[in-house]
Amino acid sequence: MGEGDKRFHDREAGLAFRMLAPAVFTVLILVLFPVVWNVWLSLKPVALGDLRDPDLLRFDLTLINFVKVLTARDFGRVLATTLVYTVSGSGLSLLLGLMAALMVHGSFPGRALVRGLLISPYVAPVVAVTFVWGFILDPQLGIVNWLGMEHGWLNRPIPFLSQRWFESSILGVRFSIPLALVSVILFEGWRYFPFAFLFILARLQAVPEDLYRAAAVDGASPLQRFRHVTLPQLAPVLLALFLFRFIWTINKFDDVFLLTRGQSGTEVLAIRVYEYAFGEFDIGASSATAMVLFGIVALFLLLMFRATKTRTPD
Amino acid sequence: MAFLELRDIEKHFKGTTALDGIRLDIEEGEFCVLLGPSGCGKSTLLNTIAGLVPQDRGSVVLNGRSMDGLTPRDRDVAMVFQNYALYPHMTVYKNLAFSLRLRKIPGSEINRRVRETAHLLGIENLLDRKPKALSGGQQQRVAMGRALVRRPALFLLDEPLSNLDARLRAKVRMELKGLHETVRGTFIYVTHDQVEAMTLGDKVVVMQEGRIHQVGTPDDIYMSPIDTFVARFVGSPEMNLLKGTLRWADGALFFEGPGFVMDLGRGDVGETPCEAFLGMRPEDVFINAAEDPGLDGRIERITDIGPELHVDVRLGEASIVVRAPKKVRIQPGAACRIQANTDRLHLFLDGGKRMRRVP
């Protein structure tokens, strides 16, 4: 009486376990374990050479790494650079994605091809695109500088990716742009806008036609329809996209490293992690920096969560 | 020992009880219909018998074998689903052959059985098509065929006709009955449609809220409903049920309803006076002219449904429905007399259960 169903449940659970185990196991070992280990390593003074040391497992935790990282002379600058890079990069990719989606929405001949073309920056390998960008912006061999010189817009070539500041003046007002950083941010926008583009486009296509018709009947012009119908519908997607892009951009190492190696004012925290580990061979400091990154992400998520929670009565 | 024995089956889902102590015997070769409103548990019961959903308590014994802990695969049960659930990526032939291939039956035998079944259902010309190229009726036959080709001990059918349009439904219903007689299998058929139940079933099981109210032949169910739920559920238009008091006076039984008193003739119902429900089927009530004998009534509304009239009549303070032949001459608003066939009246206790009337 009822024994059968217990066996049924157990069998199903056992089957589920066997089906999931390989995947879970892989992720556990290769994701959760490193994260935990990272925490551990950040709390011990460890150098690259120490790694065979049995001392590694001793429970003598210390915050010395965090002190080193946070009180480093240029930590503030690196943090600021990271935040500027992250927010601007995400924002730019979102903006471009939005514009692209709005332009592609609706049918026109060759639409599928255009859509395919527009996702290529995201899909192409990072080493290839960073190399080409570097080449295009190169002061000696790059097409941008060559065209600028040829047509007289520039007096001398601009090393976009290796010059820290660009000074200029408009109408007598002098100002300086963080050149390399801006170049990297522009690259971010170019490379990641397809991600926003795809999601926004999908959401655009899901907006019920009736809303637009109702607004048109009410007397709204196209621009007004955009402001009052489209934008509110897109708001949740845009927010979610910004969230994701923020997290992914702040953790990005590849792009900055490949474009500038973190020089000329583009040093972000992710580069710092690498520098500590393989430049100074200080594993402890490297892990601590990674934890700081992680902490920023957690804080950001918390703030986002709070902000959206207050709006849930929708 | 019956062919299929269900004992004390219980099934609970989060917050609700789907099956509450089901006890049922089904004989071999029977066409058993589980009838009830949606949510009554009939589909859950079917899934339990099939082994798709394990019961929390209770046992299923098929042909002497306990089904405890057996997967659907090992139960020798075939099922026809409401939405047919044909395999979209397989041709009709492959759909029919699927279960046989799984049992490693040789190809020639599979071919023979598939063609035989296809012939029986009239779908031989569809064997190479895919489900999406078939009409609803054709898909339904393929679903039936998939079950038939296996010659299982038990056929389970979950509202197989509900997705067909009305005209097709009546036709297929008759074919199903013929099929059952040809194949001579044991069918358990789930439906909420009482017409299907009454025309198809050898045995009808009326269910509500996870409980069986009554088990019997269609005639039993119709003529002697065990409680007010069954009385109302079966029969169209619904049986008229009036609440009142039974009283014994002057050597006869009287029913004091809302605004009228009906003489029920002789008969003993036990302790009187008592609260009771009087049940009259619309066809057991007659409309007479105002001068004729009977209870006072007034015609409220006449609906001509084609072969007959459905008349709403005011009887005292209550309104009842009467089925009348078209030749009756009546007008809305007119006074009339109501007479009932006292042999065909039903009495139910205040709690709903049938009362026995001893003449």
Place this chain on the structure above:
Amino acid sequence: MSREPLEQIFLKTVRVSGLVCLCLVVAFPFYWMILSSFRPLERMLLAPAHLLPDLGQLDLHAYKSVLLEHGFLKTLFNSAYVSLFTVLLTLALATFGGYAVARLRFRGREAMALSVLVIYMFPAIVLVVPLYVLFSLMGLRDSLHVLILVYLAQTLPVSLYMLDNYFRSLPVEIESAGLVDGCTRFGVIWRIVIPLSVPALASVALYAFMIAWNEFLFAFMFLDTPGKFTLSRGVFQMADSVHLSKQLVMAASVIITLPVIVLFLVAERQLVKGLTAGALKG
């Protein structure tokens, strides 16, 4: 209402010109990459701004050189090997794992579905140093197989999520019919669910391929032996050597970029559906 038609025209012009500009900006780096791979450096320096190719003077020696003299044939093979196995293993593990979460009842099922996405938040940069240390200690670091494992950890969370979503959208009754007809659970998955999930599986395969083929950080950190390099690592190596002709590096870049782009142009529709399906429900 004279405002509306004017606005319409204005918007239409903006839209067309904007689209053209955007397409140019997007396409130009790729175009330049391909063009530069066919132009030796001397001609590059002479007139860098020849935007259009001189079809008569296309120089293919860069490709020959890269593939044969710089060992890129082996590198290409390594990338293909790693990508293929990442795709196959991802499909295998995510299909069964996704099915388990979607259909089977077990404790902690809801937690699983959620945690999958949470895992995705962990950045590679936090993982790379501990994994570097771990595999160095085990002496396994400089290995393509370890790389496959690491890529799996990156592809699995999203793949599990995507397939879990997709499987849930299939009608349960078809699987019930399979069970009643005599399939085991495995049989249901193999004979019924998988044939019906081809679009979703294709999306997962594309996604996994993209990650494995393009990945740089771990390939850079883990691989030491040039014979084991994947294309990302190989191209980086070439780009890093100052004396190497740009044309050669461009050719190498084209070699790594072309397969992915072509694959995506062909299957673009598929992937868009897969990536955005379910992710936009509120």
